[in-house]
Structures are given as C-alpha cells and as structure tokens.
Amino acid sequence: MSSHTGNGVQKSNKRSRKTIRIIATVMGICFVGFAILLATRKPVSMQSVASPLINRTAPPISGTSLDGNKVSLASYPGQFILVNFFASWCTPCQDEEKALVQFANSNQGVSVLGVVYDDLNSSAAGFLHRYGATYQAVSDAKGQIALSYGVSQPPQTYLISPSGVILTEIIGPVNLSSLDQLITIAKSRGL
Amino acid sequence: MSGKGETPLLAIVKGMKLRSWMLFMSVVIVLGGIGFSLISSRPHVTTEQRIANIESEVKCPSCDGISALDSNTAGAFAVRSFVEQAVKTGKSDSQIIKSLESSYGPTILMSPPAAYGGRIIAVLPFVFVAVVVGLIGFFGYRRRRRCGNVERGFDDQLPARGYSASGPVLADQGLIANESTQAIKASDQPILDGIEPVADIAFEGRRRLGSIRQSWALYLGIVLLLGGVGSGIWILKSQSDAQKQLAAATVQAQNEAQTILRARVLANQGQDVQALQLLSSVLEVDPNQPVALAYQGWLLRQAGEKDNSPSLVSQGQQLLEKAVKLDPGYPDARVFLGYILLQDRHDVNGAIKQFAAFLADKPTASFIGATKSVIVSAYQQAGLPVPSQLS
Numbered sequence: 001m002s003s004h005t006g007n008g009v010q011k012s013n014k015r016s017r018k019t020i021r022i023i024a025t026v027m028g029i030c031f032v033g034f035a036i037l038l039a040t041r042k043p044v045s046m047q048s049v050a051s052p053l054i055n056r057t058a059p060p061i062s063g064t065s066l067d068g069n070k071v072s073l074a075s076y077p078g079q080f081i082l083v084n085f086f087a088s089w090c091t092p093c094q095d096e097e098k099a100l101v102q103f104a105n106s107n108q109g110v111s112v113l114g115v116v117y118d119d120l121n122s123s124a125a126g127f128l129h130r131y132g133a134t135y136q137a138v139s140d141a142k143g144q145i146a147l148s149y150g151v152s153q154p155p156q157t158y159l160i161s162p163s164g165v166i167l168t169e170i171i172g173p174v175n176l177s178s179l180d181q182l183i184t185i186a187k188s189r190g191l
Numbered sequence: 192m193s194g195k196g197e198t199p200l201l202a203i204v205k206g207m208k209l210r211s212w213m214l215f216m217s218v219v220i221v222l223g224g225i226g227f228s229l230i231s232s233r234p235h236v237t238t239e240q241r242i243a244n245i246e247s248e249v250k251c252p253s254c255d256g257i258s259a260l261d262s263n264t265a266g267a268f269a270v271r272s273f274v275e276q277a278v279k280t281g282k283s284d285s286q287i288i289k290s291l292e293s294s295y296g297p298t299i300l301m302s303p304p305a306a307y308g309g310r311i312i313a314v315l316p317f318v319f320v321a322v323v324v325g326l327i328g329f330f331g332y333r334r335r336r337r338c339g340n341v342e343r344g345f346d347d348q349l350p351a352r353g354y355s356a357s358g359p360v361l362a363d364q365g366l367i368a369n370e371s372t373q374a375i376k377a378s379d380q381p382i383l384d385g386i387e388p389v390a391d392i393a394f395e396g397r398r399r400l401g402s403i404r405q406s407w408a409l410y411l412g413i414v415l416l417l418g419g420v421g422s423g424i425w426i427l428k429s430q431s432d433a434q435k436q437l438a439a440a441t442v443q444a445q446n447e448a449q450t451i452l453r454a455r456v457l458a459n460q461g462q463d464v465q466a467l468q469l470l471s472s473v474l475e476v477d478p479n480q481p482v483a484l485a486y487q488g489w490l491l492r493q494a495g496e497k498d499n500s501p502s503l504v505s506q507g508q509q510l511l512e513k514a515v516k517l518d519p520g521y522p523d524a525r526v527f528l529g530y531i532l533l534q535d536r537h538d539v540n541g542a543i544k545q546f547a548a549f550l551a552d553k554p555t556a557s558f559i560g561a562t563k564s565v566i567v568s569a570y571q572q573a574g575l576p577v578p579s580q581l582s
Contacts, residue, residue: 118266142272143265143272144269144272147270147294148294150296152252152266
C-alpha cells in the first residue's frame, strides 16, 4: 500500500515534469514565432492603404471659383464629377493638364472640377488659361477641402458617381486613356 | 467558524494567514500605485496645449514622418487650422482624430495602430502573462492538493494498521532505510510508540517546508508579474507624457519666440513700454529665458539712462549677467553687457571680456558692423590691438 502511494507520487511528479517541459517547449516555439513575425513584418508606415473615402459619400465642396462664381458639388446634379487637386507649381500637374483638358472637352457626360492646392488664385487661373481649360476650379485657401479628401500631394484626382459616392482615387498624373477606361467601366456597371 | 455577531467577511479576514495578507497587500499596493499614476499623470491642459497635443499626434499630410505641429507646409497648416476650428466648436480629441482618419486613414497618425495582425501581436504579451499566471496558480494548486491527499491517505490508514503509516511512506521517500521499515513492521507496539512521533514530526516538517516554499514562490512570482506589468504601464505612460510635454514645450517655445520678436519690433519702433510688457509676460512663464532676459535688461538700461535712474541701469545689468550665465553663446547679451560695462561702469576690461566672447562665437558680418564702433573703442581705450575681424 505504502509503496503504491510512493510510486504514485513519483509517477505524478514525472508527469508534472513532462507537462512542464511540453508547455515550456510550446511557449518557446510561440516566442520564436512571435519574434520572427515582428522581425519580418512590414512596418505600418510602409503599408499602402487605400483611401478610406472610396465607396463613401464625397465630402462637400463649396466655394468661389477662380472666376468669382459660387461652385459646389450640387452644381453638377446626376453627373460623374472628376475632382482634380492641382497647383501651378506642381510639375506632374503640368504633365497631366493637357489630358485633363482633352477629357473635359470630350463630352462624355463627366464634369471636371479643379481644386486649387496651396497656390495663389492668380497663378492657378493663369495655369488653367495656359492649357485652355474651361472647367471650373474652386479656391481652397485654407486647404480644408484638400484635408477632407485626404490629399497629400497634388495632383490627386477623385471620381465621384452621379449619386455622390467616391468611386476611385488617382494619385499622381492622369492620362486620357485611363480616364476613358475608368468612365466606361463606371458607366457599364451602373455606378 | 465565525463567532456570534461576526460577518462571514470578517471571519475570512480573521482567518487569513500572514503570507495571504502580504500577498493581498502587495496586490493592493501595486494596483493602487498603477491607478494613482494613471490619475496623477493627467495634467490640466490649456486649450493651446490640447491643440498642440492633437497636432503632435497627427502627421503633416505632405511630409514624411513629421507632425503637423512641427511642419510649416500647406498640408500642416490645413491640419492645424482644422484642429483649432474643431477644438473651438467643442469636438473631443478622439472625434477630431477620427475625422482626420476618415479622410486619410490611420497613416495620418504619428503612431498609427498596427494593421492586420498587429492587434493580435499587441495582445500576445498580455496573453503570455495571463498564461504564466494561470500555470503558476494551477501547479501551485495541484501540488498543494497532492500533499493534502498524501497526508489524508496516511490518516486513513492509521486505524486499520494499528500504527502510523508515516514510517513506510518515509521509507518510500528515502527518508529512512527499508530495513528500518521492516523492523518497524515486525516490531511490537511499544517500539512504534517511540518511533512514530519522530517520523510524524519529520514528515510534517518536510511537508510544511515544501508548502511554505511553494507559497513563497507563488507569492514572489505574482509580485514580480504584477511589478512587471505595473512597470510596463508606467513606462508606456511616462513615454506618452514625455511626448505631450515635448509638444507643450514646443508650443511654449514657439509662443515665446513670437512674443520676443514682437517685443523687439516694438522696441525698435521706440515703444519700449509695450515691449517690456511682452518680455515680462515671457519671463513670467519662463524666468530663465535668456533672450527675454537680455532684451528686458537692455530696455531697462535704456530707460534708466533716459530717466537718469541708476537703479534701472543696475537692474538691466543684472538681467544681462543672468542671460550671459544662462546662455554664454548668446551674442546679443554679450554685446549689451559689454556696452553697459564700457559706457556706464567704465569697466574696460570687463567690456573687452564680453566683446571677445562675442567675437569668438563668429557673429555675422552685419552684426559685427552694427557693433564695430563700440568694440573698437573698448579695445583702443584698453590699449589693445583691435581684432582682425573688426578691421
């Protein structure tokens, strides 16, 4: 009876030690895995994130255009709107402007609305005039429209559906073919 | 168990052993300390500080890794304007941050929350701590229970065997030799009567010692874990507080610089009283601001000379000496003090010492040009060669 009890205690101790070893091994593996995960993970600053505005209602735009008229998104009911943030000093804006003017004049049922980003109204007006742009451009002196659209650097362009939802965001200069393609897709899907 | 009129809680408290009390008190102290540090580290912030805090948490949209507070780009200006407006309209900090996040996503934050599996990663250390605490508790409980079972096992066997079972069990555990066990089994009751108490005491002592060791190990483990968690929270909190203090200090420095600049403009326009008022407002907040001290001192000296008041000149000199002591490399203070020593105190050597220190810092040509005549005069009065920088 007594040796049974002793053997039982010894067996139990062995079992405990074995359990502890297993747990320690599992935890060690977890730690190593955790360290590998941390070491190989892409830093958050390097992870590209799509604009959180996509598929959401476009933030309102209202203000005075460069030619002194009141402009807002509501001025374009039932239309696709291409909102383009630009500045006269920005080289990529100069690169895309020709295509943007062609697109605006191509009469595809899409209105282009420029928003001046960190620029003098006179410089912006001169820039648009130089490229023969006839679309409206709104002044954003305090940068609040750009802020509401999450603009970091011009040019940045947003396509807004007739129902007022942001369909896509284009960072960098646009070109005519990609704009045409984009509108075709949007229209075909009834967006 | 509980006496008459004793509540069950009181009975539990009375029944607690010393180590349980120590454990309980340690937990209370650590938790109390954490709670107190969290409450006491919430300083009262002004609206300006609050705005600065928010601006320091948000990136300048067009910069890389610079906060809106520290940047002067159009994007940072837009963020600052937005934050100020939002604070004025009564929005909370989190509402303002969320609003910016809704446009830019979490990357607009200086410390964006970890994406993808990041939340799991953040939780893992806490899970680990919880698992360790759970395991310690589990093994501690199991060991204690096993010891209790062994002890109960002996007690159960006593009546049936006619004597204590401690002897054979002790033999199993190697405490006494097997031969002795056989001897005990074969011997009669009077011999057992002599052995039993010794064996019982030895076993009981060993059991208790083991139990105490386990309890202390458990207690120490819990205290260390709580201490570790508490320290971690305290470090994180102090880092966050340090960032906020840095932001507040940046705002203060910016405000100081602007105020001093305005004071200097006013002083140049001859509006000495208004300039002095502005400088005093800076010195009220930061009595050791060397630029404010230097200009306050200089304006007081000018006023003293104008009103023929030696005490004002002395006050001015004292402030300039303090400014030089606080920032020996600040050239304006050196020139002002040197001028006072030369013109008002006729202390040529003292003045030259200040001018030499001024020239040693390689001031700009325009600054030298503005002060040249006075410095040259000092060197000439002292009969010393004029430094080459002035020729």
